[in-house]
Amino acid sequence: MARRFACIALVLSAVASSGGAEELGVMIARLDGVPHEWRIHALDRPGGRIVTAGFRQSQWLAELQIQGYDAPRFAGADGMAVTVRFAGWYSPGAEPLSVDVLHTPEGLGGPYWTSVGASRPPQVEILRFDIYGSMGEVELAFTGELCRKPSLSSAVDPATCVEVLGVVETRLAME
Incomplete structure (x- = not known):
């Protein structure tokens, strides 16, 4: 009986980890000249749906957040995130208030490669941004410098910075 439950648990965990993932788009970048590719997903989980690309609008701040991963999972190894914030209401051609780019090649345990402190x-250029009710689509290009940070609490090492140049094309959730 215990063996039967172990088999059922194994099958259910395999279905839960790979099933229910919908690919929304792709992020392609060159890090120090080396090409990389990450996928943007919507993942169905017991607690609800997790979307790794979203846009939030309040009266004070608009935020576009896109996270790509090497496999259909949330917060896995080898992730790349681009966050763009705008003061007030977003409108085409608006200048970003801030742009953050973060690469986690070995997952959330570090090291990190971040634009903060570079x-x-x-820089980001939004090439297309369309909204269709609760979903939208965005195409953007980004460029900058990422510097190594061994842990979240450590400072960036300016001697280890690399160039990043990338593009994103994805659907996203309007939150």
Whole structure:
């Protein structure tokens, strides 16, 4: 009987980890000249749906957040995130208030490669942004410098910075 439950648990965990994932888009970037690719997903979980690309709008701040991963999971190894914030209401051609780019090649345990603390702030150009009710689509290009940070609490090492140049094309959730 215990063996039967172990088999059922194994099958259910395999279905839960791979099933219910919908690919929304792709993020392609060159890090120090080396090409990388991450997928953007919507994942169905027991507690609800997790979407790794979303747009939030309040009266004070608009935020576009896109996270790509090497496999259909949330917060896995080898992730890349781009976050763009706008003051007030977003409108086409608006200048971002801030742009953050974060690469986690070995997952959330570090090391991290971040644009925060780099000598040059990242730049983003939104090429297309369409909204269709609760979903939208965005295409953007980004460039900047990512510097190594061994842990979340450590400072960036300016001697280890690399260039990043990337594009994103994805559907996203309007939150």
